[in-house]
Amino acid sequence: MEERKYLTTWRRYIPVIRLHLKRSLTAEQSFKLNITDFESAGDRGKSGYTFNIAMENGKVTNNISGSAVARDLYEALKTDEAINAMLQGKTVKISVGKSFLLSIKTSHISAYKEI
Template sequence: MYAQIWTKYLPIIRILLKRTKQDNQVLDLNRIDFERLGTGRKAGYKFTIEFKNGKVANLISSSALASDLASVMLDDANTKLILEGGEFTVSLNTKFQLLIKGVAAELPAATEE
């Protein structure tokens, strides 16, 4: 449902994943993109995804928003390569800010955008 929106943001998310080596990253999203599709007003748009060695490490199946983001990220070869290099947390807050943290990351030397 949300995959098309996440695909639009994926190049920026990939860059921010790489930058987590220096510091945590924040991406301000366009609330309207999500509300147009949304079933999330009642359930809320908050979630946290934990990636460990290129796999989702926590339960996100109850959130279509989180599940679609994880699928889009793992289906992209370059993003998956970054995720395989460590542990990352990707979370969305109620202000439509995507927070990206590198818990323990070894970023690959050469990844193309």
Template sequence: MNEGRSVALWTKYLPAIRILLKKAINEAQQITLSKIELQSIDNRKNPNFSFNLDILNGKVENSISLPPMGKDLFAVLNADPVMRKFLQDKKVTIQMTRSSVLTFKMELTEVS
């Protein structure tokens, strides 16, 4: 899958992701994405959409090993002024499993 193909999907889910990220300050949050929507992005027989996106103080920590779908998610978050400001002083882990479950975990950090 190429970078940019899932931008529309992440843009659609952005309002829900905003809410879940804000709630993730207290405890991990999850959302299950529609398999039909995911298949519209990549119509291979058994596509693997799993990834781990690690964001520290608004920057991706694992960009080299991050698949295009994770890079697209970060691009959408970073393009949104509210999310960009929100992520500045936090450590966020976003994990997508093979079963289309997106999990958000967060810790506050000290920005120096």
């Protein structure tokens, strides 16, 4: 299996994701991805490109091992210093649905959870 085929594609989206991540502190954000960017990187066929990533303090808390698209997005996110800083102290959910709409929902981690 070819590794990291979506990483280059996601890196092109990082500036847009950074902007929407910042805005997601006040309201859920979403924007449309270009399907041809992903199809040219690798054909997912019937399985599609849908996924959910749940993160706390910049660490993934759900299993994304089955989705190369999600793994490569996380790889691109964690190599961006500005995004890493924004993820600290927050719970972030990033998802892509069948309509190729990427959604970002951010909330602060409760201080009570630290105990």
